Amino acid sequence: MPAVAARVRSAPATWAFLASGALAIGIYFLLPAHGNAQSVFYVVIGFASVAAIYVGSIRNLPRGERLPWQLFAVGLLGQVAGDAIFAVYEISLNREPPSPSIADAFYLGGYPLLALGVLLILRKLGGQTSRAAILDTLVLFSGVALVQWVFFIDPYNHMHFGTEFSRLVAMAYPAMDVLLLVAFAQLLVGPGGRTRAYRLLLVSIALWVVADEIYGLNVNTYQGGSWIDALWLGSYVVWAAAALEPSMARLAVPDRRRLPRLTRTRLVLLAAASLTAPATLLIERAAHHRVHAFVIAFGGAALGAVVLARLAGLVHAVERAGLAERLARREAEQAQQLLTFQNAQLVEIDRLKDEFVSSISHELRTPLTSIAGYVELLQEEEESPEKLGHLAIVGRNSERLLALVTDLLFAARLQYGRLELERSPVDLRSLVEQCVDSARPRAQAASVQLDVEVEDVPEIAGEPAKLAQLLDNLVSNAIKFTPRDGHVSVRLTAHPDLIRIEVSDTGIGIPDQERERLFERFFRAQSALEREIQGTGLGLYISKAIVDAHDGRIGVNSTPGEGTTFIVELPVTA
Amino acid sequence: MTDAPLVLCADDDEDILSLVSLRLRRAGFEVATAADGEQAVQIARDRRPVLAVLDVMMPKRTGYEVLAELRGDEALRGMKVILLSARVQEGDVARGMDAGADAYLAKPFKAQDLVSKVEELLSQAEF
Numbered sequence: 090m091p092a093v094a095a096r097v098r099s100a101p102a103t104w105a106f107l108a109s110g111a112l113a114i115g116i117y118f119l120l121p122a123h124g125n126a127q128s129v130f131y132v133v134i135g136f137a138s139v140a141a142i143y144v145g146s147i148r149n150l151p152r153g154e155r156l157p158w159q160l161f162a163v164g165l166l167g168q169v170a171g172d173a174i175f176a177v178y179e180i181s182l183n184r185e186p187p188s189p190s191i192a193d194a195f196y197l198g199g200y201p202l203l204a205l206g207v208l209l210i211l212r213k214l215g216g217q218t219s220r221a222a223i224l225d226t227l228v229l230f231s232g233v234a235l236v237q238w239v240f241f242i243d244p245y246n247h248m249h250f251g252t253e254f255s256r257l258v259a260m261a262y263p264a265m266d267v268l269l270l271v272a273f274a275q276l277l278v279g280p281g282g283r284t285r286a287y288r289l290l291l292v293s294i295a296l297w298v299v300a301d302e303i304y305g306l307n308v309n310t311y312q313g314g315s316w317i318d319a320l321w322l323g324s325y326v327v328w329a330a331a332a333l334e335p336s337m338a339r340l341a342v343p344d345r346r347r348l349p350r351l352t353r354t355r356l357v358l359l360a361a362a363s364l365t366a367p368a369t370l371l372i373e374r375a376a377h378h379r380v381h382a383f384v385i386a387f388g389g390a391a392l393g394a395v396v397l398a399r400l401a402g403l404v405h406a407v408e409r410a411g412l413a414e415r416l417a418r419r420e421a422e423q424a425q426q427l428l429t430f431q432n433a434q435l436v437e438i439d440r441l442k443d444e445f446v447s448s449i450s451h452e453l454r455t456p457l458t459s460i461a462g463y464v465e466l467l468q469e470e471e472e473s474p475e476k477l478g479h480l481a482i483v484g485r486n487s488e489r490l491l492a493l494v495t496d497l498l499f500a501a502r503l504q505y506g507r508l509e510l511e512r513s514p515v516d517l518r519s520l521v522e523q524c525v526d527s528a529r530p531r532a533q534a535a536s537v538q539l540d541v542e543v544e545d546v547p548e549i550a551g552e553p554a555k556l557a558q559l560l561d562n563l564v565s566n567a568i569k570f571t572p573r574d575g576h577v578s579v580r581l582t583a584h585p586d587l588i589r590i591e592v593s594d595t596g597i598g599i600p601d602q603e604r605e606r607l608f609e610r611f612f613r614a615q616s617a618l619e620r621e622i623q624g625t626g627l628g629l630y631i632s633k634a635i636v637d638a639h640d641g642r643i644g645v646n647s648t649p650g651e652g653t654t655f656i657v658e659l660p661v662t663a
Numbered sequence: 664m665t666d667a668p669l670v671l672c673a674d675d676d677e678d679i680l681s682l683v684s685l686r687l688r689r690a691g692f693e694v695a696t697a698a699d700g701e702q703a704v705q706i707a708r709d710r711r712p713v714l715a716v717l718d719v720m721m722p723k724r725t726g727y728e729v730l731a732e733l734r735g736d737e738a739l740r741g742m743k744v745i746l747l748s749a750r751v752q753e754g755d756v757a758r759g760m761d762a763g764a765d766a767y768l769a770k771p772f773k774a775q776d777l778v779s780k781v782e783e784l785l786s787q788a789e790f
Contacts, residue, residue: 447750451720454749458771459678465774466682491771 110326122314128176135169138325145332160206167199189258200265207272232362235388278355286337293328508638524560540578563592570596598649608633673703674718700724719748743784
């Protein structure tokens with residue numbers, strides 16, 4: 090109930106008008122039948138509705154978009170005018186107007202305006218000028234026209250009329266209903282927003298057409314005050330309610346279905362229209378009616394032709410879709426080929442790059458092999474301590490050069506992508522111990538005390554050579570940056586799911602602002618440059634790459650002047 | 664003819680070739696030298712050394728090609744081969760071992776490492 094209440098509040102004018110309209114219709118039937126009061130009341134209800142439509146169009150629509158609803162107002166005003174003429178005749182002359190009369194002109198003039206109003210709304214929605222939409226309209230029109238002719242228009246040909254003109258006027262009413270029926274059907278399947286105003290408008294048109302058709306079937310027995318009047322009056326009131334309902338503004342705003350799709354409603358409607366010819370034939374036969382053979386044959390043929398055209402359109406659409414699909418597929422295949430070609434090129438570039446790095450490595454290492462080899466030879470043969478000292482310098486420097494070449498090539502390869510590992514089980518404990526042992530001579534030479542503290546740790550899957558390189562980098566760095574009589578200690582500890590390696594020194598430390606850039610390629614700490622500590626700025630870059638490749642983390646804690654600790658954490662995979 | 668086992672050394676770099684030969688002679692081997700791959704195959708066929716130290720990057724025929732040739736020769740079965748190369752990427756080493764080398768030494772090498780490797784391989788071989 091609250092929901093209903095909220096809705097009623099949101100559109101009070103609509104509901105108020107509907108309620109009072111229903112009341113007024115009730116009162117209409119309580120008034121004495123065929124009395125003057127009834128006639129006046131009929132006109133009053135109609136006129137109030139026309140006024141409400143006009144007010145609604147001004148209230149709910151911006152200037153420039155009011156035309157369809159103002160056409161409704163004028164069209165219905167025509168009906169009310171006709172009613173008024175009837176009323177005048179009945180009250181003042183106590184008889185109905187002659188047939189045909191000026192009232193018919195008003196009545197009939199109203200229909201095209203009502204249909205035009207619906208047409209304008211549909212046009213605003215778009216998609217109505219497409220071939221499919223027009224053909225659908227033709228199908229509906231043919232079906233409706235056929236039925237109207239056979240059951241509602243042609244019967245007038247077999248009735249008695251004072252003049253041929255009055256016969257034609259009588260026939261014009263069901264003919265006009267064809268317009269309203271087609272407009273109704275188009276509105277039903279159109280792409281308009283399914284608002285409350287939309288439903289009210291459909292109901293009002295339906296009431297009007299139904300009233301007309303029933304009147305047409307009972308034209309000889311109809312009298313003012315009949316229950317059929319309730320339908321016409323209801324149509325006035327509901328039409329006005331639709332105009333007062335704010336959602337009427339969205340009637341001409343299309344929902345998602347921009348183009349006429351073959352919705353179920355549309356299909357059912359088209360099928361019904363297409364089946365009118367055989368259905369009419371059967372009904373006439375069953376009712377022992379005179380069969381309208383020519384009309385049915387002609388109508389059926391027209392329907393068949395239009396349906397065929399519609400079908401051809403569908404087939405063409407399917408063919409076009411198929412063609413578009415083939416085109417798209419061909420484009421996709423071409424894109425695929427291009428991709429394959431580019432991939433092959435990338436693979437080739439990758440190969441050339443590897444070849445290049447490998448060749449440079451070869452070219453640089455070959456002369457170093459001779460230098461190191463012959464220096465080693467000379468060192469074995471030389472006895473003069475001074476010359477041995479000189480040879481040691483050459484030897485040390487050729488080793489440094491080799492280390493530099495190795496690091497540069499490592500970094501060059503890293504630039505092309507992540508380091509690929511050749512994993513095998515690694516016992517970090519023995520790896521750490523070996524590394525510390527091989528660093529001892531360097532520590533002694535620098536007068537740095539080198540401690541190691543290891544515990545048993547689980548095996549990890551990694552590349553031993555790379556991990557050894559990592560440890561060597563960290564320990565060498567620590568020794569390099571620690572002044573004489575300092576300490577370097579290496580700790581290896583096991584933790585849940587990870588192994589931690591800590592390399593601490595009592596060296597010069599790293600200032601905060603440099604810590605973030607420490608692992609960048611070619612980065613060198615200011616203190617290292619000032620103290621002329623040798624290095625390329627590649628060691629930590631390479632170390633981080635090795636740790637990353639093992640899915641680990643590397644970090645640093647440091648207090649300038651007191652020391653630095655590098656921490657590596659490697660995950661233990663089950 | 665001496666009793667010393669014959670070792671073939673092949674390298675296109677003269678300096679390295681003399682260094683390797685010198686080291687091996689001092690260790691008591693007889694050494695035959697080749698400056699390229701073709702020569703190496705020729706000497707191996709003619710003189711049947713017990714071991715060959717082959718540089719990988721040689722003109723005419725690479726160390727891999729020489730190795731393949733030697734491995735395909737029934738008469739040279741049992742000959743040990745050490746590949747010596749300045750190419751030390753993972754792929755290079757794996758390729759050398761896959762091609763049937765008994766050892767792969769990276770340049771630059773320590774004299775002691777080379778001599779120990781030669782002696783180790785020969786001690787496994789049958790005389």
